[in-house]
Amino acid sequence: MQKNIIKLFIISLIIFVIGVFFIGLNKSSIYDTKDLVGQKISKIQLDHFSDNRIITEEDLKKNDFTLINFWASWCAPCRDEHAMLLKLNNDEKNLKILGVNFKDKKDNALKFLKDLGDPYDDLARDEFGKHSINFGIYGIPESILIDKDLVIIKKFIGPISKNDYSFIKQIVRKQ
Amino acid sequence: MLSNIGNTLLSLNILIGISIIYFSFQNLSSSKVLIGRKIYHLCLFQSTFIIICFLTLVSAFIVSDFSIITVYQNSHSLKPLLYKISGTWGNHEGSLLLWVIILTIFSFFFLLYNKNHPKNYKIYSLIIQNILILGFLFFLLFSSNPFSMVSPIPKEGLGLNPILQDPALAIHPPLLYVGFVGSSIYFSAAIASLITNYSGKLFAQSIKNWVLISWSFQTLGILAGSIWAYYELGWGGFWFWDPVENASLLPWFAMTALLHSLIVLEKRSLLYFWVIILCLLTFILSVTGTFLVRSGILNSVHTFANDPSRGLYILIFLSLMIFASVLLFFNKFKSSNYNLNSNSKETFILINNWFMIFYLLTVLLGTVYPIFTEVLTEHKVSVGPPFYNTVIIPIVVIFLFFMSVGPRTQWIKNKFYNLNLLFKILIVSIFINFSIIYIFKSYSLMSNFIIISALFLIFASLIDLYKSLKKQNIEFPRVISHLAFGFLILFIGLNYNFSIEKDFNLKVGEKKNFENYSIEFQNLKLEDFQNYKAVIGEFKINKSDENLNQFLFPEIRIYEKPSTITYEASIRSNLLKDYYITMSNIDRSEYYNIKFQKKPFMMWIWISVIFISLGGFLRFFKNAKKYY
Numbered sequence: 001m002q003k004n005i006i007k008l009f010i011i012s013l014i015i016f017v018i019g020v021f022f023i024g025l026n027k028s029s030i031y032d033t034k035d036l037v038g039q040k041i042s043k044i045q046l047d048h049f050s051d052n053r054i055i056t057e058e059d060l061k062k063n064d065f066t067l068i069n070f071w072a073s074w075c076a077p078c079r080d081e082h083a084m085l086l087k088l089n090n091d092e093k094n095l096k097i098l099g100v101n102f103k104d105k106k107d108n109a110l111k112f113l114k115d116l117g118d119p120y121d122d123l124a125r126d127e128f129g130k131h132s133i134n135f136g137i138y139g140i141p142e143s144i145l146i147d148k149d150l151v152i153i154k155k156f157i158g159p160i161s162k163n164d165y166s167f168i169k170q171i172v173r174k175q
Numbered sequence: 176m177l178s179n180i181g182n183t184l185l186s187l188n189i190l191i192g193i194s195i196i197y198f199s200f201q202n203l204s205s206s207k208v209l210i211g212r213k214i215y216h217l218c219l220f221q222s223t224f225i226i227i228c229f230l231t232l233v234s235a236f237i238v239s240d241f242s243i244i245t246v247y248q249n250s251h252s253l254k255p256l257l258y259k260i261s262g263t264w265g266n267h268e269g270s271l272l273l274w275v276i277i278l279t280i281f282s283f284f285f286l287l288y289n290k291n292h293p294k295n296y297k298i299y300s301l302i303i304q305n306i307l308i309l310g311f312l313f314f315l316l317f318s319s320n321p322f323s324m325v326s327p328i329p330k331e332g333l334g335l336n337p338i339l340q341d342p343a344l345a346i347h348p349p350l351l352y353v354g355f356v357g358s359s360i361y362f363s364a365a366i367a368s369l370i371t372n373y374s375g376k377l378f379a380q381s382i383k384n385w386v387l388i389s390w391s392f393q394t395l396g397i398l399a400g401s402i403w404a405y406y407e408l409g410w411g412g413f414w415f416w417d418p419v420e421n422a423s424l425l426p427w428f429a430m431t432a433l434l435h436s437l438i439v440l441e442k443r444s445l446l447y448f449w450v451i452i453l454c455l456l457t458f459i460l461s462v463t464g465t466f467l468v469r470s471g472i473l474n475s476v477h478t479f480a481n482d483p484s485r486g487l488y489i490l491i492f493l494s495l496m497i498f499a500s501v502l503l504f505f506n507k508f509k510s511s512n513y514n515l516n517s518n519s520k521e522t523f524i525l526i527n528n529w530f531m532i533f534y535l536l537t538v539l540l541g542t543v544y545p546i547f548t549e550v551l552t553e554h555k556v557s558v559g560p561p562f563y564n565t566v567i568i569p570i571v572v573i574f575l576f577f578m579s580v581g582p583r584t585q586w587i588k589n590k591f592y593n594l595n596l597l598f599k600i601l602i603v604s605i606f607i608n609f610s611i612i613y614i615f616k617s618y619s620l621m622s623n624f625i626i627i628s629a630l631f632l633i634f635a636s637l638i639d640l641y642k643s644l645k646k647q648n649i650e651f652p653r654v655i656s657h658l659a660f661g662f663l664i665l666f667i668g669l670n671y672n673f674s675i676e677k678d679f680n681l682k683v684g685e686k687k688n689f690e691n692y693s694i695e696f697q698n699l700k701l702e703d704f705q706n707y708k709a710v711i712g713e714f715k716i717n718k719s720d721e722n723l724n725q726f727l728f729p730e731i732r733i734y735e736k737p738s739t740i741t742y743e744a745s746i747r748s749n750l751l752k753d754y755y756i757t758m759s760n761i762d763r764s765e766y767y768n769i770k771f772q773k774k775p776f777m778m779w780i781w782i783s784v785i786f787i788s789l790g791g792f793l794r795f796f797k798n799a800k801k802y803y
Contacts, residue, residue: 007505014501017543018494024472024546025486074678076759076768 041150046124046131049101049109055124057150063096065153065172069120069143069160070132072104073112078141081159085119088165094172096121102132102140145171177235178243181322184228185315188279191221192309199298199305210286210294214301218283221308225279229263229272232321236263242328245269245321251334253706261345262335267469267485268321270348275315277356278308285360285385292373292381299367300360307359310492318488337707337734337741341407347399354393355426355461360385361433362458365451366500369507379441379450384798386437390430391791397423398784406744411676411755411772413780416563418473421542422464425535429457432531434791435524442586443521448508449528455500460535462493472546516589523581530574537566568621575628575664578657579635582650597635604630611669618672625668632661652797656790663783666776675773680766687769691719694756694771707734712758712767714745729758753777 046055060066069085071078089097099120101109104127113120126132135144143156145168153171156164195217202211235243236259239252249266250259263269282304289297315321361382368378400423405413414420433453440450467473470486515521541558548554579600583593608627612618636658643650679687681696688694698713710731717723730743747754755772 011501014497018490018497020547020550021466021472021490022487023550025470025490076761079761079768 037152037154039152041135041146041152044150046100046126049099049106049123049125055098055122059122060098060146060150061148063148064094065096065145065147067095067097067143067145067168068100068135069097070100070102070126070135070137070140072102072140073108074104075102075140077159079116081141081161082116082119084160084162084165086117088160088168089119089121092169092172095168099123100132101125102137103128177231177240178322178324181228181231181235182316182320184224184231185312185320185322188221188224188228188275189309189312189316191217191224192305192312195221195305196302196309199302203295203298208294210297215286218286218301222279222283225276229276232269232272233260233263236260239332241330241332242324242326243321244323244325247325247329247332249332249335251332251706254335254340255705257342257345258335258340261339264348265335265339265344268315268319270352271311271315271319272321273348273352274356275308275311277352278304278311278359281357281360281385282308282363285364288384289381292377293371295371296364296367296373296378296381299370300363303363303366304360307363314485314488314492318485334706334734337732337739340706341403343399343403343406347396347403349396350392350399351396351423354389354391354396354430355423355457355464357385357389357392358426358430358454358457358461361389361454362500365454366503369451369503372507374447375444376441378447379437382454383437383441384795386430386434387791387795387798390427390434391788391795393423393427393430394784394788394791397427398781398788401784402781405777406746407741411674411744411757411770411774413777416541416558416560418542419468421538422468424538425460425464425542426457428531428535428538429453429460432528432535433457435527435531439521439524445515445521446525448504448511451504453528455504459493459497459500460539462489462496466490466493467542473542516587518584518589520581520584520586523577523584526577527581530570530577533570534567538563568625571664572621572624572628575632575661578660579632582639582653582657583635596638600634600638601627601631603634604628615673622668622672626665629661629665629668633658633665636661652790652794654790655793656787659783659786659790663780663787666779666783670774670776670780673775675771677771679769679771680761681769682765682767692771692773693717693719694769696767696769707732709733709743710760712756714756714769716754716771725754727754727756729756731758731760748778750778751775 041057044055044057044060048055067085067088069081085097088095097120099122101123104125106125109125135142141159143160145153145156147153154167160168195214198211198214198217202214232245234240235246236250237256239246239250239259241247241250245266245268246262249269250262254262264273282301285304286297286301364378364382364385368374397420400420401413404415404420405411408415433450436446436450436453439446466486466489470489472486515525541562544558545556548556580597583597604627607630608623611626612623636654639650639654640658643654675690675692677689681687681694683696683699686693686695693716695715695717696712697715700711700713702709702711710733712729714727714729716725716727725747727745727747729745732741732743733739734741742757742759744755744757746756752773752775755774757770759768761768
């Protein structure tokens with residue numbers, strides 16, 4: 001009797017694990033950025049970098065377009081794209097840039113912005129990289145362009161290039 | 176052309192596989208004592224054809240036949256020959272073909288080299304192995320065909336990912352595959368053993384060399400991957416607990432446990448069912464690892480392709496394998512009572528197994544946990560090095576102590592010898608540990624424990640080494656592996672505690688001083704190479720208290736096909752330490768971001784691992800001499 005219970009337990013465990021793998025298999029496309037386009041971001045909760053408040057989806061709904069940019073002071077390609085971000089912030093009035101400082105030290109991040117300029121309209125902090133995972137971020141820099149309704153227009157993996165820059169400009173100015 | 180040859184050979188192999196299974200069943204029902212000549216011949220053809228099939232793909236890569244999609248996607252006519260060849264297995268389809276080759280060759284050799292075992296046992300092993308071969312052949316042909324054509328034929332290929340163009344990585348997959356695909360043969364043998372009730376000492380002898388050879392190769396394969404990560408990923412680390420690395424480590428734990436408990440089965444005819452579980456588990460973990468890595472269910476730095484349909488196929492195959500083996504096991508399992516003396520060798524080998532299973536479960540849990548949380552709670556998490564380090568490191572200390580004491584026990588008897596000696600070794604180890612702290616610098620409590628226990632194992636093994644050299648006894652391979660393992664942990668511990676890492680920005684002509692090092696950015700030049708352009712920096716490292724004058728040349732490489740930038744570390748290795756520099760450009764500025772590292776004993780970490788696997792090879796050759 002006891003033996004049968006053990007057998008049953010082992011077999012259910014195996015079925016459970018395989019079941020989870022099976023469901024996971026169909027879910028894994030979340031990482032695929034192509035499928036992200038057109039999806040709506042439902043819930044955002046990010047700690048503000050300096051103020052003691054939480055940035056939520058309500059804040060982003062106020063902007064016509066928002067570029068969420070994930071960066072860190074230790075990341076070399078982030079320096080690459082910084083000029084593009086500054087330019088975007090300067091020229092495009094329809095676009096707000098939300099920076100998410102990823103797994104970084106506060107002092108280093110502040111020094112980075114002081115040295116290279118601050119392109120961000122708002123800055124959030126994700127010290128342990130926990131919240132960024134919800135955006136499907138697996139390496140930085142990455143950026144997500146969303147509209148007023150929080151629908152993802154495009155996701156950029158790696159630094160924002162000149163082409164990406166023109167693409168964003170074109171989208172934002174259409175309105 | 177090549178594509179047709181390849182496809183024909185693959186289809187032919189499916190037919191041969193089916194006929195081997197058919198003739199094997201025929202042979203089983205006949206009263207013949209011997210395995211028919213026909214079966215041997217078929218197996219020989221099977222191996223030959225699959226090797227030719229693989230060579231066909233290799234030649235397609237060499238002559239850059241871009242009519243084949245795999246070649247088009249992973250090669251380029253300007254690539255150096257070595258990387259054209261290694262490109263064959265640097266992708267999903269080609270590496271799967273390598274899988275099938277190893278399954279097939281192992282199947283043939285197992286049949287060939289186990290002459291003295293009962294016919295039914297061998298035939299059933301052959302049948303099971305051929306079912307596995309067929310499963311992978313179907314997968315290859317219908318879902319991951321390496322010979323698929325592309326039309327119109329492209330003029331030029333897309334190129335192999337530059338970070339895969341590396342000598343260590345060129346040999347890494349074949350080594351690793353001999354390891355974990357090789358474990359298929361004792362999976363098949365274990366099933367055959369359950370079906371035919373062929374257990375005990377003789378069963379252990381029939382598989383032990385296969386376990387040894389796959390274990391040794393697996394060890395080397397993990398090493399090659401680790402060296403590659405160290406040189407190529409440019410972070411200066413050599414183990415990142417990345418899911419892909421974990422996938423190679425999981426079967427290694429199971430194999431190591433098997434390697435040890437097999438000795439008990441051979442010497443004392445005990446633990447039969449436990450050995451069977453480990454045989455089954457090793458290959459199941461290998462396939463699980465392949466599933467996790469190839470299906471894209473886990474995101475990792477080196478996942479090949481995210482194709483859920485492939486994942487589904489492997490998952491179905493895996494489930495069938497698991498259920499078939501578990502049900503058969505339940506059907507045959509008989510519980511037996513072991514009366515082991517608590518201080519006998521049997522007990523200590525079992526203890527080794529508990530540790531291995533503990534490591535295995537920890538790593539397995541850490542690897543699949545993100546999938547579970549995502550599916551069950553919609554939360555995405557990532558499990559990083561802190562988890563593994565906190566759980567595994569304290570246990571390693573205890574493990575090392577058992578590892579030193581274990582071999583000093585005897586079979587059956589409840590007796591230790593030389594307890595006194597062990598105590599002396601402990602004192603010496605503690606003394607050396609504190610001398611290191613006194614002369615160099617102090618480190619954390621945990622590091623103290625790690626270094627003491629590693630030294631303890633090293634001294635205990637050295638004494639064994641001396642004894643075995645004097646008496647010429649057979650324990651030599653074991654001593655080598657254990658000694659090397661002790662050194663591995665010691666060097667990792669020292670490396671961890673005595674590494675220096677420094678990050679700063681420099682422009683050409685500038686000099687940076689810190690501690691007693693100075694680093695001078697002397698020159699910067701642009702050079703053209705066959706398949707990339709490189710910005711090469713020239714750095715001079717000096718130390719205030721000695722005339723070091725080391726020059727390092729880190730590179731930023733710009734590859735055209737596919738267009739990628741990679742940062743190549745420059746490493747000066749010598750026996751005691753590595754100097755390691757990477758540089759990256761800062762946009763709109765003449766400054767470069769420099770990362771300097773001093774890493775002591777890196778070379779010895781690699782050498783230790785080579786010696787660990789050497790122990791396996793030595794034992795293999797000794798056995799081979801004895802039995803064949």
